[in-house]
Amino acid sequence: MNDDDYxxxxxxxxxxxxxxxxxxxxxxxxxxxxxxxEINRKIPRITQRMLTKTLRELETNGLVNxxxxxxxPPRVExxxxxxxxxxxxxxxxxxxxxxxxxxxxx
Amino acid sequence: MNDDDYxxxxxxxxxxxxxxxxxxxxxxxxxxxxxxxEINRKIPRITQRMLTKTLRELETNGLVNxxxxxxxPPRVExxxxxxxxxxxxxxxxxxxxxxxxxxxxx
DNA sequence: CCGTATCCTTTCTGATACTG
DNA sequence: CAGTATCAGAAAGGATACGG
Numbered sequence: 001m002n003d004d005d006y007x008x009x010x011x012x013x014x015x016x017x018x019x020x021x022x023x024x025x026x027x028x029x030x031x032x033x034x035x036x037x038e039i040n041r042k043i044p045r046i047t048q049r050m051l052t053k054t055l056r057e058l059e060t061n062g063l064v065n066x067x068x069x070x071x072x073p074p075r076v077e078x079x080x081x082x083x084x085x086x087x088x089x090x091x092x093x094x095x096x097x098x099x100x101x102x103x104x105x106x
Numbered sequence: 107m108n109d110d111d112y113x114x115x116x117x118x119x120x121x122x123x124x125x126x127x128x129x130x131x132x133x134x135x136x137x138x139x140x141x142x143x144e145i146n147r148k149i150p151r152i153t154q155r156m157l158t159k160t161l162r163e164l165e166t167n168g169l170v171n172x173x174x175x176x177x178x179p180p181r182v183e184x185x186x187x188x189x190x191x192x193x194x195x196x197x198x199x200x201x202x203x204x205x206x207x208x209x210x211x212x
Numbered sequence: 213c214c215g216t217a218t219c220c221t222t223t224c225t226g227a228t229a230c231t232g
Numbered sequence: 233c234a235g236t237a238t239c240a241g242a243a244a245g246g247a248t249a250c251g252g
Contacts (some may be wrong), residue, residue, distance in 0.1 A: 005205075006131055009131060011131065012204040013204035014129050016221095017120075023120050024116065027113055035213085036216090047247075049246075052214080066131055072252095073214085074213050074214055074252085075214090076213080086203065087185050089202060090199050090200060093199070095112055096115075097119055098118040099115045101113075125224090126224085142233075146234095152240095153226060153227075154235070154236090155235090158236080180234055182233080182234060182237085201233085
């Protein structure tokens, strides 16, 4: 693989899991499906607006499935797709790396 | 490890390698030290301003070393620190993942 | 319960010109 | 060569109010 391909693929990957909230939402869903409010409870600092936005982007990129139950009151469940599940091991490694090297250390 | 620790560490890691340019600069340096202009040549779309800014942030987070040679004309070389090198395998995996799943596919 | 809509502030980015 | 300075537009993010 040449430099360009390498750089290009890394860039694409970072686009799909980068940003302020995406990785956190993916992690929240690693153990199975959750309702909107349950995700929100796991990530209290996120606002409803940003959670909705993040979930939509993850859905668009095929990382997350959205399942709406036609009930009243409404119930919506989110879960990882196969693609979404496949990135979890990498997030696990990032987590280990993040713990091993504290921020701002050399 | 509880959810909070996990989420927190992933967040910290994404902060250090996320964003539009950081991962690309790290990849550019994976094979050894490079001068400012050489990095710029590997990543043509980045502007001088953003390259400087990105390198400073990577340096602050201890991922990159900056070595200034007191010469005229000036020469500055950048290389990965041990911490920087340690994240390359993860970027490699992200690259593989990015290639396996094309953007916007399910 | 699960969102949208609106508004506003902050941050990010690119273009361009300039310098030791 | 390796930056810095300045500016303006774009994008991201948060607060709040409202709706089916």
